[in-house]
Amino acid sequence: MTRRKNELQGAELDVIEKTLTSEILPFDKAMTIFIKDAKRKALREFTIKYYLRECNDFRNYLAREEHSLIINEVLRRHIDEFIEDMQQRRHLQTVTINTKLRAIRTLFNFLYDRKFISENPMQKYPLLKDRKANISTFSNKQLRQLFNAPNMRTFTGQRDYTFMLLLLDTGIRLNEAAGILVEDVKLSEGSLFIRNTKNHFHRYVPITAKTKAQLSRYLKLRGTCETDHLFVTIDETALTRAGLQKVIPKYGKLAGIKGVRCSAHTIRHTFAKLAIMNGAGIFEVQKILGHSSMEMVRVYVNLFSSEVAEKHKGFSPLNNFDF
Structure with a gap:
């Protein structure tokens, strides 16, 4: 009988990584941690308000649709559905939708990098393609x-x-x-x-x-x-x-x-x-x-x-x- 190695390797480490680094984290608590870090980095007040506004817009969508408000349970399909809602129900312009997606992406990238979540639903998530409108100027x-x-x-x-x-x-x-x-x-x-x-x-x-x-x-x-x-x-x-x-x-x-x-x-x-x-x-x-x-x-x-x-x-x- 071959004796197994005591030190875990490769895929075995992935199994425990998810268990050791992830916790049940409510959306609001995640936002508190995220904004606290933004203030520690001395981000502009305007930028912090932008993150709060756009991420909470996504949070309110999840609540309205009766999706889970546990940040670990937000899936990529929830992002897809959020975009559909903004396009079909709210009729938002592409540039506005991309502005929201950038804020949400920053939030989830932060949580993933700090190991608050084991899966990042915004990883490599593409922005919507938008035709460059003519830039208006004064004559x-x-x-x-x-x-x-x-x-x-x-x-x-x-x-x-x-x-x-x-x-x-x-x-x-x-x-x-x-x-x-x-x-x-x-x-x-x-x-x-x-x-x-x-x-x-x-x-x-x-x-x-x-x-x-x-x-x-x-x-x-x-x-x-x-x-x-x-x-x-x-x-x-x-x-x-x-x-x-x-x-x-x-x-x-x-x-x-x-x-x-x-x-x-x-x-x-x-x-x-x-x-x-x-x-x-x-x-x-x-x-x-x-x-x-x-x-x-x-x-x-x-x-x-x-x-x-x-x-x-x-x-x-x-x-x-x-x-």
Whole structure:
């Protein structure tokens, strides 16, 4: 009789791994552990709220459909059914569904990596394929209408004009603008320090003479406040991200701008378009916009590069025909 080896190997280890590392974990407790870890990593408050919102949306779906709320019992088919529900009952757009899937994937990847679950239903789960929609931007006429809308004889008008000018000059994100402190404005250096970034990599962005002059005027009007934030309310409190988010829609409506979404992100797209059309290189655009990869920058180049249009004039097959 052959004596078996006492040390477990291969598939035998897989058998006990599931038993030793997994526990019965309710969805809510899993979320508490996940969010606690996110806070420990000092993720942005906006990011944490995003995880809470989207993961709890999935949790509420499971409860409504009377599926188990034990995180270990969530299966891949539950994800499939959740997607079908979002598409057929809620009629959500593909980009919205993918936003939710990214949050759920992050949750389950965390739980699997920390061995709270032995099976990961989101492992290699593909996002929905979405046709790249045309990126909307402001025309030069619409920009003039937008920037002429604030009442420059009021503090809020000067503040909002400064905010919009800063967005157009630098292409920074809304959340980045909300995090700017007075000390981040480097007028003598002609730059702006961006601390509240999406990828946690702080960066400096250049500002033009026109923006420097407007920032100088605004800082004199702003004066000294208890908050260090650059953009403040008339009560001298920090203007929140939600408050800044309302600025461009407000003036877009006042200016009667139609056919384009009036938002900070549209100004960001407009910055990218104008920068590329004016000859900015892809690495310059990537650095200023703070993209961690070249994917979005390539989209901008493909859409807005005037060089593509000029080259097309030379190689178009129609050049060889006289209709």
